[in-house]
Amino acid sequence: MCSRPSTLTALEAVFSFPDERSPPDLKKGPAMTPSPSPLESALRAGRPFALIARDAESVELLTGDVVDVDLLADIPLHDAAGTPREVLALVPYRQVVERGFECHDDAAPLRCLLVDTHQRLPRQAVLAELPTEPVALADAGFDVSDTDYADIVRTVIADEIGRGEGANFVIRRDFTAAVDVDPLTAGLTWFRALLEHERGAYWTFLVSTPGHLTVGASPEAHVSASGGIVTMNPISGTFRHPAGGATAATLTEFLSSTKETEELFMVVDEELKMMSAVCSDGGRITGPHLKEMSRLTHTEYMLRGRSAMDPREILRETMFAPTVTGSPMQNACTVIKRHERAPRGYYSGVAALFTPTADEAADGTGHDLDAPILIRTAYLVDGRLRVPVGATLVRHSDPDGEVGETHGKAAGVLGAIGAIPRDEVAERAALDEDAPVGERRALADDPDIAALLAARNDRLAPFWLNPQDTPDAIPVRRATGAGRTAVVVDAEDRFTTMLAHQLRHLGFDVTITPWNDADPSALERADVVVAGPGPGDPRDEASPRIARMRAVVAARLASGRPLLAVCLSHQILADTLGIALAPLGSPHQGLQKTVEVFGRPASIGFYNTFTARVAPGTLRLGATEISADPASGDVYALRGPGYASVQGHLESILSRDGLETLDRLLTHALAPVLQEKP
Known part of the structure; x- marks a missing residue:
């Protein structure tokens, strides 16, 4: 249901102004102007508003009315007369239900500020008006103890990653405290503190709407769209600064960490999906780069591509960032629901600003989109502060280290707002004495640090690093798929979107179909069926998804028509052919290996917890050729009359030889079709 709480009375009830028409006291300079400033005018008007800092010089002030809508498609980018308008939407985590994903549903509203005024104010002028008195906190601490959180980490590694449910998961805990101060006064105070003390933020912001106040400094742009270019900014890997701040020497150890490097690669893969x-x-992809903040440094990539989609649909298809959920996305949401004790509210959602462009189209695609992730953000409701933080759990996570990561992330906000002591030595060290006032010294400029960052790309697939219409990006492009159709069956892992993209580059006309909506007649007509990857135990006969994928593989195999099976489906094919399945001693989630695939070495990325396994040295089983590890017997690939399969993800950024290997396996599987259609 939509609501329009825009009256002063409604705001007074929320903000408890000291008198009938007075906003919270603002710090004034020595000379008072005869007329109120834009910020003071907005506060006195008693309307919903937002303050956003997206550059070093200004703060944007947005005011308007509020409506709550049910779906992203309902975000009202046009008024009743069809005129385009600007909208700032707060998108809660529960919105994943639009995609059929699970969550603790707290009914947090998809709140839209319908912007009628948008002013750009000088940052220093805004700072001069904001309150400075520290806001006292009481009854402060994490809702989940350090010991309990470490136990959750161990459980997720053993029971989720260890059983093939996914590669990584983000489990949150909340720092909470009581606040006995007018909410808007507290929010304005914290907004000022974040502007002054938290550096490197993508957005520093405050959003005030009836019953809800949000203030934060998000480091991460989830998705933006402008001029037909979509940009995503996966950030992962967290270096907690030692006392006194980060140095090139302390940062070198972090950049050399396999765990931190692979964590970033996994989220890049997920966002490329x-x-x-x-x-x-x-x-x-371009990068990697450093994201330097007050207490933390992260590593990041930038992803860019072209799209003509409505920006609301772009936002829907990218709900939500794997850096705050995990991968594969759908199962990550299920795992979060199992292990988090309470709903997320707006944590890991986005603040999405839709701005009309000069060439606004009638269907709304003429809006630009700028949407940071709602992390490093404080929420104040009913006198209670909440700062949610999470750690990314992977196969080799250290429970105590992940506990420390949540403390570090919370400290970035809490230190800035004065809830815990700030590292003043580090703040001073971050200023280059020889540079103009306020300019920061960037560790990324250190040549050794720059070399360490650049070296990461030596491991990655050229296909995703280079423009994809160049020979360097596509070392092999044959006419294998020319004039032919491929149906990719998605088993709840959107690696299938990357796989479909590579298939199109090989000439195929590709359709992706969900496992539970796969039309048998469409599968039968396809020149090749690609049975895709997915989470879970391939031996789990009670799972409807596993059972359906088994039926797809068995039917295609029996037909003799071309079949390519990937990861989970490779395991199902192996089992169908009589090859045993077993769990790995240590999951291969996000692992890069160079393996032999039918006589050629190939650098491939693996995301598997289970494996097909033969006796070491076995090269054939009946009509099936086997490519396996010579010591363990773990099967990397299979091929036979009309079929081929691979355990690794040839579409992954970790698969340097992915496209060439994909082409080879398809050429083999398609032999019957190639004979029919020369």
Whole structure:
């Protein structure tokens, strides 16, 4: 249901102004102007508003009315007369229900500020007006103890990653405290503190609407769209600064960590899945870069691609960032529900600003989109502060280290707002004495640090690093798929979108179909069926999804028509052929290996917890050729009359030889079709 709480009375009830028409006291300079400033005018008007800092010089002030809508598609980008308008939407985590994903549903509203005024104010002028008196906190601490959180980490590694449910998961805990101060006064105070003390933020913001106040400094742009270009900004890997701040020496150890490097690669893979779903060119990655903040430094990539989609649909298809959920996305949401004790509210959602462009189209695609992730953010409701934080759990996570990561992330906000002591030595060290006032010294400029960052790309697939219409990006492009159709069956892992993108580059006309909606007649007509990857135990006969994928593989195998099976489906094919399945001693989630695939070495990325396994040295089983590890017997690939399969993800950024290997396996599987259609 939509509501329009825009009256002063409604705001007074929320903000408890000291008198009938007075906003919270603002710090004034020595000279008072005869007329109120834009910020003071907005506060006195008693309307919903937002303050957003997106550059070093200004603060944007947005005011308007509020409506709550049910779906992203309902975000009202036009007024009743069809005139385009600007909208700032707060999108809660529960919105994942739009995609059929699970969550603790707290009914947090998809709140839209319908912007009627948008002013750009000088940052220093805004700072001069904001309150400075520290806001006292009481009854402060995490809702989940350090010991309990470490136990959750161990459980997720053993029971979720260890059983094939996914590669990584983000489990949150909340720092909470009581606040006995007018909410808007507290929010304005914290907004000022974040502007002054938290550096490196993508957005520093305050959003005040009836019953809800949000203030934060998000480091991460989830998705933006402008001029037909979509950009995503996966950030992962967290270096907690030692006392006194980060140095090139202390940062070198972090950048050399396998765990931190692979964590970033996994989230890039996950966001490329989203890019491949919304961008016609699949997306290209650039970086890595450093994101330096007051207490933390992260590593990040930028992903860019072209799209003509409505920005609301782009936002829907990218709900939500794997850096705050996990991968694969759908199962990550299920795992979060199992292990988090309470709903997320707006944590890990986005603040999405839709701004009309000069060439606004009637269907709304003429809006630009700028949407940071709602992390490093404080919420104040009913006198209670909440700062949610999470750690990314992977196969080699250290429980105590992940506990420390949540403390570090909370400290970035809490230190800035004065809830815990700030590292003043580090703040001073971050200023270059020889540079103009306020300019920060960037560790990324250190040549050794820059070399360590650049070296990461030596491991990655050229296909995703280079423009995809160049020979360097596509070392092999044959006419294998020319004039032929491929149906990719998605088993709840959107690696299928990346795989479909590569298939299109090989000439195929590709359709992706969910496992529970696969039309048998469409599968039968396809020149090749690609049975895709997915989470879970391939031996789990009680799972409807596993049972359906088994039926797809068995039917296609029996037909003799071309079949390519990937990861989970490779395991199902192996089992169908009589090859035993077993759990790995240590999950291969996000692992890069160079393995032999039918006589050629190939650098491939693996995301598996289970494996097909033969006796070491076995090269054939009946009509099936086997490519396996010579010591363990773990099967990397299979091929036989009309079929082929691979355990690794040839579409992953970790698969340097992915496209060439994909082409080889398809050429083999398609032999019957190639004979029919020369």
